Amino acid sequence: MSGVGPVEPGEGTRVRTVPLAHRPQRGFPPRNFERHRRAALGTLLTSAVLAGSGYLYLTRPRPRPQPPPPDPPYPSQATAVDYLKPQATDVRTDPRSFSFDVATSLESGPPVTVTRISQPYAGLSVTSSPRTPFRTKAGATRRVTITMQVTECGKVPRNAGLPFLDVTLRNTRAIEDHSFILGSRYAQDLSQALQVACSNDFG
Template sequence: MAGIGPVEPEPPSSDGTPHAHTQSHADTLWSGSPNSLRSYERWAALPPRLRRTLQVLLVAAAVAGAYAYTALSTTPTAPSPTPWPSQVTFLHYEGSGPPDPHHPRAGTFRFTGSVRDAHPVTIRQVHAGLPGLNTHVTPALPLTVKGGTPKPLTVRISVHKCAALPPGFTLPHLDLGLRNRQAQQQHSYLFGGAYPRDLATYLHATCGPREGHSGPPRGPRTDLTWK
């Protein structure tokens, strides 16, 4: 058992010879070369405040080294780029709406706007895409659409000048102003099928049919001459 205290004399052995003194490493309280002993003495001779300061600096240097090694050994993950708003924004035609009693000469057309992206898209503008037409959108713009949460849009279209309308149009469209965290865009959404027919029906009722036709054309192409 190791201990600290004066060295006790050992009794002679049975044959009268002194014991050979041995000391194991387990009994050694301090071991080292003379250089290490001198280093310890120099460290012990330093003022306590200086020793604490040096200990703090050594710990800080070790932490900084570990952080630098982790930063260099870890490959940063590049953030995924945000797509352009027109790439993730979709507009679906739902059908014509009931007449607006406050605007009897206007036609109402119902759409659903959706976004297929984690970042929302703001619809800033909606235009009918034809000269001579005015548009009004409900709900009011700008309208922010989040991914997975489609928003209904009601577009009220009114004619302010029949003579300004083109003699014919193919695949009527809506021009939308879009914005997300990537960019702002003007994008045209083309429609076939029901929307061209419904729009042609409204324009016939408002500006009159093409000469020789009693009603709107049945196909997606509308070749019309307006009064």
């Protein structure tokens, strides 16, 4: 017989018929497609949540940084020196030595240390009680006794017009040499003391 036709099963063989329900259908996804689809959707949702969280983190209102603390004032800006009064002295004992009181006070800032007290006249030496260095704290006032000794009358003025004290001050910010003008009352008392100390030299 010629021609092409279905192959007849041989003797002793059987043809297996696959039920339609178990045959793989072409063009349809396999059984595990739904599982892969759910995993993919979960990954996309996770990525979306992470992206949203990152956006919210980047666009969140950030707290303003605290400004740095202000620098402490220079010691001369916070320290005051006020003339109080001259001390009673016995001119018969030491006519060339005289004393007076000042008050040092600190308005604000860190403590200020007075490291040196002097004056501009070459013929006078200066000591203080308490001795330098001494410290003054903010809000406190310290009473200081200044003693001047005339060492050479030719180098002191007959009348001190505008005398001042040279004071070296130190705090955590700076060390400064500052001249404090103590006013007209101090000028009068100093001139009178110099007249007494150097009366013979002044004539």
